[in-house]
Amino acid sequence: MAKKVPKTEEQPEATPKKKGNKLVLILAFILLAAAFGFGGSYLANKYILPKKAEAAKNDKTTISKDEVLVPISKFVVNLSGNSNNNYQYIRLKVSCLVADKDASENLTKSMPLVRDSVISVLNSKTANDLLEANEGINNLKTAIKDKINQEYGQTIVKQVYITDLVIQ
Template sequence: MEKKEKKAKKEKAPKEKGNFNPLLLLPIMLVLAVVGSVAGSIIMNKFINPEKEVAAQKQSSTIEEGQQIVALNEFLVNLAKGKSGEQQYMKITISLLVDDKKTSEEVTTNVAVVRDAVVNLLRQKKADDILGSVDSVTKLKEELKLAINHNYGKDIVRQVYVTDFVIQ
């Protein structure tokens, strides 16, 4: 008789609500975090910042057949005095992309014209101008290209590559 009463009590007793297993929550949260991260990355890359990808493609120019790279000796230049009033120096090494071997030889022969353009441009710059923003080195490369071409009198430089630079 007691067995029947125990069974009856078990059947009559309501099932406990909130019988929650916290071990199940951890894998679910982990999966949600991974899915959210992947979705966020895709949205950022495809929709919010597509112009950075286009800019990177423009900058990553490939060297076409016949083009030459002319490596120049290192430049050590006094920069313009900044807010601190201290004299700063820049050591920079650049290489120039030119159209062909003939132009490469011409640049090598007239390297003084190129060096003059680079030194004159860099002496006007402050360290903050060069290090101030994310794309300041890219702007500097473009300014160097324009200055060299202007000093030379024609467009001989297609691209300027900065291979080393230090500001002290």
């Protein structure tokens, strides 16, 4: 009879176990990575994002439920300071924040007054006035708001938002 030879590490039957071990490790790693990904997303949505949303609610620039934004169509206006036939233009689109729907309707009815106020403010500005570091655009928004309220005779516009601006 033939003698049975004990199996050694060099025999081909031992290699399938190594491939199987690698496959199990790869699958375990993938499952672990997926679990950490879902767990991290869950924790971020539960604890981090609500704090950011709450902070945004407490921001002073939020618009209340009663307030209304009134968009005003585009302006293309010559800027002042046109020396040496060097004309500069501004294209501007603004929206005005008003207290409620009634104020919105009143402002919409008075749109020629609003447009005239904005044009008169823009005609008095130079490109350098508007392009100042941090003050230029903020000063323009304040000037537009003040001029509209002055011409209207009462405070109707709470804030002016610039939605489009090109200076050429």
